[in-house]
Amino acid sequence: MDLLADLHAGVLDGPTADELRRQVDADPEAREVMAALDATTSDLADLPPLSIPDDVSTRIEAALQDEVHSWTRDAAPTQPVQQAPTPSSPATGEAQVVDLAAAQARRRRRTTLGTGLVGVAAAAAAVVFAVLPGTGGDDNTAQPPVPTRTAPGGSQGAPxxxxxxxxxxxxxxxxxxxxxxxxxxxxxxxxxxxxxxxxxxxxxxxxxxxxxxxxxxxxxxxxxxxxxxxxxxxxxxxxxxxxxxxxxxxxxxxxxx
Structure with missing residues (x-):
C-alpha cells in the first residue's frame, strides 16, 4: 500500500516506478487502489477554499486591539525604544507607533497563504478520518504506532x-x-x-x-x-x-x- 501511494504521488525513482507499474497492470487489486487514489485526488481538487468564520475573525481583531492597548499601557513608564530611520519613519528621536491597519493588512496577506495550506491539511485529514474513524481523540496523548505487517502464520500477540x-x-x-x-x-x-x-x-x-x-x-x-x-x-x-x-x-x- 505504501509503494502504491508513493507511485501515485510520483516520488519513486524511474526504474522502481516502471517495474511497479508493470506489476500494477497485472494485479486487479492494485489497479483498484490506484483508481481509488485517483478518485480521492479528484475529490480533494473539488473542495471549496476554506475561510475564517466572521465571528472568529472578529474575536481575533478584538484580541489584537487589546494587545496593542496593553503594550501601550505597559510601555508608558519606560524609556521608549528608539527606531532606526526608515523612508517612512524619519529619525525624530521618538518611538514610532505601529500602524494597526497596515499590520492587519499584512496579516491578511499572510492569512491568505496560510488558509490555503490549512485547506490542504484539513482535506487530507478528512480523508484519513473517513478511512480510519475513531483515531485520535480530544487529548494530546500520542497515538500508538501502526504495527508492521507480520509474516503468514506469524503472531502479534494474543488474538x-x-x-x-x-x-x-x-x-x-x-x-x-x-x-x-x-x-x-x-x-x-x-x-x-x-x-x-x-x-x-x-x-x-x-x-x-x-x-x-x-x-x-x-x-x-x-x-x-x-x-x-x-x-x-x-x-x-x-x-x-x-x-x-x-x-x-x-x-x-x-x-x-
Whole structure:
C-alpha cells in the first residue's frame, strides 16, 4: 500500500516506478487502489477554499486591539525604544507607533497563504478520518504506532478479542488488522485459505489484512477485503474450519465508505 501511494504521488525513482507499474497492470487489486487514489485526488481538487468564520475573525481583531492597548499601557513608564530611520519613519528621536491597519493588512496577506495550506491539511485529514474513524481523540496523548505487517502464520500477540453479532472495529483496531498478515493454523495453508475465500465469494487476490481473533470467546479468523467503494472495506470473520465448499462465516460487515 505504501509503494502504491508513493507511485501515485510520483516520488519513486524511474526504474522502481516502471517495474511497479508493470506489476500494477497485472494485479486487479492494485489497479483498484490506484483508481481509488485517483478518485480521492479528484475529490480533494473539488473542495471549496476554506475561510475564517466572521465571528472568529472578529474575536481575533478584538484580541489584537487589546494587545496593542496593553503594550501601550505597559510601555508608558519606560524609556521608549528608539527606531532606526526608515523612508517612512524619519529619525525624530521618538518611538514610532505601529500602524494597526497596515499590520492587519499584512496579516491578511499572510492569512491568505496560510488558509490555503490549512485547506490542504484539513482535506487530507478528512480523508484519513473517513478511512480510519475513531483515531485520535480530544487529548494530546500520542497515538500508538501502526504495527508492521507480520509474516503468514506469524503472531502479534494474543488474538484480538471482539464481541457481538457482527464484527465492528474502531480506527486503531482496523489499523492493526489491515497491517497484519496473521492466520490461524488451519488457514496458514495457502490451498485451504484459497478455498475458504472462494467459499465466501472472494474470487481473486489475497486479503488486504488478516488477523487471528476471538469472537464472543470463540477462535476465528478476520479478513480485510476490498469493499467496492472509496474508503470502504469488507470485514469477513470465519471459523478455523473454513475451507473449500465450507464458508464457516461468522460475520460479514463493512468498515468505512
Amino acid at each position: 484480538l478479542a471482539l464481541t457481538g453479532d457482527q464484527v465492528t472495529l474502531d480506527g486503531q483496531q482496523f489499523s492493526q488488522v489491515i497491517n497484519s498478515d496473521e492466520y490461524v493454523s488451519t488457514l496458514a495453508d495457502p490451498q485451504q485459505l484459497l478455498g475458504c475465500l472462494q467459499a465466501n465469494g472472494v474470487r481473486s487476490g489475497k486479503p488486504m489484512g488478516a488477523r487471528e481473533i476471538t469472537l464472543n470467546g470463540e477462535p476465528a479468523q478476520l479478513f480485510v477485503l476490498p469493499g467496492g467503494g472509496l474508503g470502504k472495506f469488507r470485514l469477513l470473520a470465519v471459523g478455523p474450519d473454513c475451507s473449500r465448499g465450507h464458508p464457516a462465516t461468522l460475520s460479514d460487515s463493512t468498515f468505512g465508505g
